[in-house]
Amino acid sequence: MGETGDTSLSVAHLLDRLFANVGTVFLGKPEIVRLTVAALLADGHVLLEDVPGVGKTLLAKSLARSLGCRFRRIQFTPDLLPSDLIGVTLYREHNGEFVFQPGPLFTEVLLADEINRATPRTQSALLEAMNERQVTVDGVTHRLGPPFLVIATQNPYEFEGTFLLPESQLDRFLLRLRIGYHDRATERAILHQHRSGEPGEDLPAVLTAEQVRHLQAVTRAVQVEHDIVEYILDIVEATRQHREIILGASTRAALALYRAAQAWAVIHQRDYVIPDDVQRLAVPVLAHRLILRSSTGVSATTAETLVQQILRTLPVPS
Incomplete structure (x- = not known):
């Protein structure tokens, strides 16, 4: 494979560093990590459909930190409004100007937690962002990324207080993945790993946004x-x-x-x-x-x- 634009590191070397770094925190599921990175390289998004507590948030956080990218988590609830995602335009009385205040959608890695708990109206607010990599507010278009990766989660076994994702929303996810339960040896290692708190808070970045964009360009070729x-x-x-x-x-x-x-x-x-x-x-x-x-x-x-x-x-x- 080719070389990066401003370094001598090969694509294989960059990916090996990324997988190794995420693997120090997210244990026992290397295939899930590879598939999530595949979505990133293909400039797509991921839907993690699984039970709570198997590491969905940890996967998103560790990947974002490894990429040196901005990371935001949004807890989707029935009272969440589209403006809570996108942001609002505020009037500044002292200078008589309207100023756009960006919402949490303006990031590079977004975890949309329990996406099916929000109303279809709020879910649809993600459509333009996920498909067009942009948000339009008051006639003004604001670009997102690159990179821009949405990792959404939902519990397929709990239906009270949830809304089915419409087909148009599901179609925006490149991959749907299930992490699944860990084997006993991995769960033992996870218990030891979490003794002193959640791991990964100090996880170093091993790639830059520029290198991610290069990997995406290599993928398209x-x-x-x-x-x-x-x-x-x-x-x-x-x-x-x-x-x-x-x-x-x-x-x-x-x-x-x-x-x-x-x-x-x-x-x-x-x-x-x-x-x-x-x-x-x-x-x-x-x-x-x-x-x-x-x-x-x-x-x-x-x-x-x-x-x-x-x-x-x-x-x-x-």
Whole structure:
């Protein structure tokens, strides 16, 4: 892989430093770290759908500190307003001017905690920010990032006082991931690690925002051969024709799988995509975008099973 613009460190070296640094705090789930970084490289966002207490906040914090980026956490609640995210325009009486006061959305890594507890109106306030990397207030457009990474969380097993994320909102997340419970050895290490307080408060930054932007540029330049493109389109088309799926993957979903596969190639020190990259990312990229015939919402397990089934039935390019 290529070199960074202002240093002699290779892309592989930069990523190794990032993974090692996050791994000193977020224990036992290196694949989840790699997938979250893949979303960052592909300039996408992550939805962590899991039970409380498995390390979602710790993952977001440790990644933000490792990148040397600004980090904000927003606790989503039913009374949260769009202005609480975006900010407000205030009138300064002493000089007779209106001044925009930015909200917590103006950061580089944002943790939207329990996003499904906010009303659809507030959830939709994230749409422009997540998709366009900008916010418009009183006719004035304010740019966000780069980098700009949203890591949102929701508990799939608790429904009281929650609002389902609309399909348009789910479609803005590049990946949906589940951390899962840790094994016994890892939980033992976590207990020891937390004896003197929450780890990672002094975690050093190992990358700069400029280096993150360079890694994103390297990702966009990864070669995707014609056969791989056709393979991605075959997978997407198969979701639209499956009898158990009412609404299949969109063109945006195909583009998301394309970009995620590029990022996975970079993480594995390649400047070209192979079928394994597409297969590994197909489930976390596509499953949350499907609407199934058997339920009003998307069952994560069932949707993932259907995508895996599609992968097994399609011919793989050589």
